[in-house]
Amino acid sequence: MLPxxxxxxxxxxxxxxxxxxxLQEAGVxxxxxxxxxxxxxxxxxxxxxxxxxxxYPILLLLTEKELQRREQRILDDARLSPEQRLHLxxxxxxxxxxxxxxxxxxxxxxxxxxxxxxxxRDVFFxxxxxxxxxxxxxxxxxxxxxxxxxxxxxxxxxYLMI
Numbered sequence: 001m002l003p004x005x006x007x008x009x010x011x012x013x014x015x016x017x018x019x020x021x022x023l024q025e026a027g028v029x030x031x032x033x034x035x036x037x038x039x040x041x042x043x044x045x046x047x048x049x050x051x052x053x054x055x056y057p058i059l060l061l062l063t064e065k066e067l068q069r070r071e072q073r074i075l076d077d078a079r080l081s082p083e084q085r086l087h088l089x090x091x092x093x094x095x096x097x098x099x100x101x102x103x104x105x106x107x108x109x110x111x112x113x114x115x116x117x118x119x120x121r122d123v124f125f126x127x128x129x130x131x132x133x134x135x136x137x138x139x140x141x142x143x144x145x146x147x148x149x150x151x152x153x154x155x156x157x158x159y160l161m162i
Contacts, residue, residue: 004122059134
């Protein structure tokens with residue numbers, strides 16, 4: 001069973017505790033969100049299983065500072081032509097939605113993003129040091145292979161061993 005947050009009828013959801021340090025470090029009052037996807041490249045996520053290659057929809061949430069950092073990485077990439085830089089910066093910013101964070105650490109997910117994820121009631125978050133991924137719990141379980149039994153990822157395990 002995944003630890004999920006409940007989506008309200010008004011598409012409000014509480015940001016999990018583990019993401020709040022990311023938000024509080026710079027006094028963040030809103031997040032930027034974009035449609036993204038997580039592929040099962042070569043069975044990644046389903047390590048060792050012969051799963052078909054699939055792409056799962058996710059919502060990627062970034063702070064304004066993190067969005068600017070990623071945009072600057074594109075602009076600083078000497079391998080890219082000016083046209084490629086413009087294309088990538090436009091693609092990065094073109095579908096971004098801005099979501100205010102209230103005092104109870106809640107955001108309202110835009111209806112088109114709720115539809116994109118196929119959310120009904122529960123929301124699963126994956127929090128990293130720089131981003132928050134929003135998943136449909138069923139998609140995360142399928143992507144990770146946790147719907148098939150105990151979780152084991154040989155590639156990840158090599159980084160966890162001491």
